[in-house]
Amino acid sequence: QSVLTQPPSVSEAPRQRVTISCSGSSSNIGNNAVNWYQQLPGKAPKLLIYYDDLLPSGVSDRFSGSKSGTSASLAISGLQSEDEADYYCAAWDDSLNGYVFGTGTKVTVL
């Protein structure tokens, strides 16, 4: 049972911008860093954003992350067909003493 809530799906036309929300609580997002992962169909997850808003080397700057209070967001600008994937937020949870993942969001490029 995920403790981080994401919308099941979002869709938008190419070259547009989408945002994915991740809602948590004071024991996870509110007190710890949020990371985002991209999972392309049939592939292993890949780190997309770390420490709330930092981009790993090699990740396109069309991706950006932000956090406010107990919620975080991932934005994808200039949407491309190759961005079609599942996206997950994650954070450490102080109450559970473990990591928690979001429910996942499927991005579809129309």
Next chain:
Amino acid sequence: EVQLVESGGGLVQPGGSLRLSCAASGFTFSSYAMSWVRQAPGKGLEWVSAISGSGGSTYYADSVKGRFTISRDNSKNTLYLQMNSLRAEDTAVYYCAKCSTMVAASYNWFDPWGQGTLVTVSS
């Protein structure tokens, strides 16, 4: 290049046991915590367990606590997950992932991930 290669998955009966391995290369293995994450067919990601670089600290999801044991052999650059009393709901692809620090808890991200190994629990 950092590489993680899982092995040991397969078909096991309910109540049975299985040991997964994750062979690491391309980095100083003992300097980083490691984690296991699983994904049931058609479902989302679920964190399973993490271990510190020294092996002295371990953490488990409530769903596997008391049944799974994470360990590592730093001399062999290998991470393990011993899974006992397996249930149908443990059926999933199991990924190992390198943590960003030596400490298993808190401010870590997982990068990279292995390709995963499938565990199927069924009679």
